[in-house]
Amino acid sequence: MQYDKRKHLKLLKSSPKLESPRTSLTDEEFVKFLDSMPIPDENFFELEKYSAMMISHLHWENREHYFELIEKLLNGPINFLELRKKHRAINDAGERLEAELIFLEPNPKCEGFDDLIDELVSLFDRYCPDSSLRESHEFSEKELRDLVQNIFIKMKEYYPENSKENL
Amino acid sequence: MKIKGRGFPLEYYPGEILTEREAGINRKMFLFRVTGMGGALTPNVSVMLPPPPTAINRIQFTSLDSMVSQTKPSSLIAPVITNQPDKSILTDLQLDEFNQISSKFLDSSISMDEAILQLRGGGKFKDISFIVLYIWLYRLQNNHVESFQPIYPPHQEWMQNRAHQRPPYAGGYSSSNSGSSLGLTHTNDGFNELSRTKIQNAYSQIPNLSVEGTNQQVTAWSAAKHIHHSPDFGMDPTKYGMTQKDLDSIAKNGLISHIRDGGTPPNDEYVKAFQQRWKRFAEHKDFRECGIQTVMGQDCHVLKHNRTRIFLAIKTDSGESFTGYQLTERQSVNHNNTGIIGKNYKN
Numbered sequence: 001m002q003y004d005k006r007k008h009l010k011l012l013k014s015s016p017k018l019e020s021p022r023t024s025l026t027d028e029e030f031v032k033f034l035d036s037m038p039i040p041d042e043n044f045f046e047l048e049k050y051s052a053m054m055i056s057h058l059h060w061e062n063r064e065h066y067f068e069l070i071e072k073l074l075n076g077p078i079n080f081l082e083l084r085k086k087h088r089a090i091n092d093a094g095e096r097l098e099a100e101l102i103f104l105e106p107n108p109k110c111e112g113f114d115d116l117i118d119e120l121v122s123l124f125d126r127y128c129p130d131s132s133l134r135e136s137h138e139f140s141e142k143e144l145r146d147l148v149q150n151i152f153i154k155m156k157e158y159y160p161e162n163s164k165e166n167l
Numbered sequence: 168m169k170i171k172g173r174g175f176p177l178e179y180y181p182g183e184i185l186t187e188r189e190a191g192i193n194r195k196m197f198l199f200r201v202t203g204m205g206g207a208l209t210p211n212v213s214v215m216l217p218p219p220p221t222a223i224n225r226i227q228f229t230s231l232d233s234m235v236s237q238t239k240p241s242s243l244i245a246p247v248i249t250n251q252p253d254k255s256i257l258t259d260l261q262l263d264e265f266n267q268i269s270s271k272f273l274d275s276s277i278s279m280d281e282a283i284l285q286l287r288g289g290g291k292f293k294d295i296s297f298i299v300l301y302i303w304l305y306r307l308q309n310n311h312v313e314s315f316q317p318i319y320p321p322h323q324e325w326m327q328n329r330a331h332q333r334p335p336y337a338g339g340y341s342s343s344n345s346g347s348s349l350g351l352t353h354t355n356d357g358f359n360e361l362s363r364t365k366i367q368n369a370y371s372q373i374p375n376l377s378v379e380g381t382n383q384q385v386t387a388w389s390a391a392k393h394i395h396h397s398p399d400f401g402m403d404p405t406k407y408g409m410t411q412k413d414l415d416s417i418a419k420n421g422l423i424s425h426i427r428d429g430g431t432p433p434n435d436e437y438v439k440a441f442q443q444r445w446k447r448f449a450e451h452k453d454f455r456e457c458g459i460q461t462v463m464g465q466d467c468h469v470l471k472h473n474r475t476r477i478f479l480a481i482k483t484d485s486g487e488s489f490t491g492y493q494l495t496e497r498q499s500v501n502h503n504n505t506g507i508i509g510k511n512y513k514n
Contacts, residue, residue, distance in 0.1 A: 022401060023398040023402060024402075024406065025402070027440075027444060027447050030401045033401065033475075034448075034475070037475065038474070040473040040474055044473065045503065048500055048503075049500055052497045079419070081419055084418070114497040115501065118501075119510060122498070124418070128421050130424060132363060133363050133424065137463045137465055143512075
């Protein structure tokens with residue numbers, strides 16, 4: 001799917017403004033919040049794809065910092081909070097830009113980078129260092145390190161850091 | 168009819184008949200309880216005694232009032248017997264005597280045999296009283312007093328939010344902490360299976376919530392384990408005595424390790440509220456029933472609210488809640504395309 005800035009803008013303008021749920025809602029407010037959302041239509045799903053492309057660009061633009069954080073994690077203790085915070089901050093930033101109708105033309109080279117970074121961050125939800133506590137879908141430290149290493153190799157291969165030849 | 172006249176308080180012998188006056192006095196009977204380690208007995212408080220050992224279970228303690236109501240001699244008509252194993256009659260002197268003996272017994276100053284001898288010595292305790300006290304000591308010996316103390320579930324104190332308090336079985340306590348009396352000792356190897364079970368059981372005491380119109384259940388344990396996702400559902404951890412840092416710690420270490428390491432456990436109020444939030448989500452009219460899909464390698468019924476990208480997964484095998492959070496835009500797009508949330512790396 002090719003990114004189309006005009007289409008993206010049109011879809012954003014025509015779709016209701018989405019608010020992230022505030023983190024202090026009562027049950028009733030939460031239900032009202034869900035009620036306030038119109039039933040998604042085709043435009044919504046198309047807009048979601050454009051949004052994902054723009055956010056992917058933001059992740060890709062920050063890949064050098066991501067790489068630093070991943071290397072730090074692989075070479076030291078498993079501490080992924082910094083990586084997770086970075087990931088969340090970029091997602092939030094993308095949503096804020098959209099909300100203000102500020103666009104970034106995604107670089108075609110960024111395609112798929114967000115898949116890998118999302119995959120990597122979601123691994124952390126399944127990390128359980130203590131074997132006696134581990135459930136079948138969860139990973140040991142070694143398993144996690146191996147998986148992170150594999151994803152990191154792919155990232156470095158397909159999305160090299162900025163250099164003269166990449167500029 | 169044989170009537171015995173004695174000073175106050177009266178001792179009661181099975182089968183004897185008391186006058187109304189004696190009965191009136193005797194109604195001021197003493198009940199006792201153990202108030203803590205050491206077995207101090209205090210009058211006028213009633214608690215249930217544990218059932219005696221099988222060998223002497225046949226002996227029944229007779230209600231005084233039921234005896235008083237009898238108008239015929241016991242030799243002609245047997246008194247109406249009612250089980251009332253929580254009452255016995257002890258004088259102040261007897262209570263003091265027994266307290267001393269049980270204290271010595273508990274601190275191992277005297278053996279069981281010596282305690283029995285002392286109870287029998289001087290004829291201070293007779294018949295039923297002696298039997299009750301014998302049972303008492305027997306149980307003390309076998310159960311190390313715990314049977315006679317109010318036993319609270321280990322999680323009770325800390326789960327009802329004592330924010331910033333440690334659970335009794337978290338590591339790092341001195342030997343005087345109640346954690347050690349539970350037989351849970353923290354080792355350098357980490358938390359043992361028992362401790363994990365205890366923590367899980369503690370949360371599992373909170374009842375499941377049924378999702379209306381389905382056979383699905385939102386369990387407290389799954390909600391507690393994924394409490395770090397509660398802000399995705401519009402919940403504020405600070406309302407429940409926790410911080411985002413606590414949630415980060417749970418996300419990073421898992422709930423059990425977080426508690427083991429002395430982190431603030433999510434209290435029952437928080438877990439119940441999150442359970443309720445999941446239930447309300449699952450019952451909302453606008454979610455998309457995605458059918459059976461793979462979530463982190465588990466077959467689940469997936470309920471997704473497309474606009475917010477929030478989903479809730481219910482395990483197909485058990486019908487119990489598994490996890491739920493807000494997907495990123497990309498994860499949501501991928502989920503729409505593939506029906507998968509989180510790759511299955513295990514197979």
